Amino acid sequence: MLQPELLQSVVISPPQLALACFVAFSASILGGLAGYGTGLILPVFMVPVVGVGNVIPVMAVAMLFNNASRVAVFRREIQWDHVRRILIPGLPACIAGAWCYTLLNTRMIALFLGLFLLASIPLRRLLHRARWQLSAVSESAAGASFGFINGGLPGAGVFLIAILLHAGLIGSAVVATDAIISVCMGLAKIILFGSLAALNAELALTGIFIGLCTVPGAFVARALLKYLSAGIHIGIMEIIVAAGALTLLWRVF
Secondary structure: OOOHHHOOOOOOOHHHHHHHHHHHHHHHHHHHHHOOOHHHHHHHHHHHHHOHHHHHHHHHHHHHHHHHHHHHHHHHHOOHHHHHHHHHHHHHHHHHHHHHHOOOOHHHHHHHHHHHHHHHHHHHHHHHHOOOOOOHHHHHHHHHHHHHHHHHOOOOHHHHHHHHHHOOOOOHHHHHHHHHHHHHHHHHHHHHHHHOOOOOHHHHHHHHHHHHHHHHHHHHHHHHOOOOOOHHHHHHHHHHHHHHHHHHHHHHO
16 A cells, blocks of 8 residues: 655755766766765755655656666667577566555665665675676576665665676776666656555656756766776765665664
């Protein structure tokens, strides 16, 4: 049963709007450089603006624009074989994960978001250091797991990046393939949330506005990708994510 507190009135003040625009643009540059990060940073700043219960539906809309811009920029690098392997099992799993999200109340959402964001920091490092190689079958199985997590939590792109890297992709091919998979799953989540009244016109417009602010960041990232290493951004990103996760957990306890 859909929790009624998932839909909350969204009233954004000018300072909040300016901050949201700046964060969305900055986070999209980081996401374009590292292949992930936008979905981890944005929820930290979106919770005070749209409320805990509305974060995932609003993020689904916003990230659709962010990922679509990366598809436009890196479209020639998309590896379609890997897209099919992940989407075939991952898309229905994503829908299932999004449906499970609608069954939670705001306290449980804050708890899961906080724990997931906090855990994402050591998990990213662990996945980065892992040396295993994925076969086609194990890539599909990993895609199903990613889909379910992605359906109900933000910032799951760190898992998708790890899957693609261990499936043999490198460089801009990782960014491009991640982007098209995320677009497809984002559309599925938006359709589900809309059908279950977890996403109304007001929240959708908020997500669209935030998403549009992320679009220029992909083009800036493409220009910077030739000169900068994504590693220099990771420390700052981890501090922001950890602070946001602790704030959410403080709200719960």
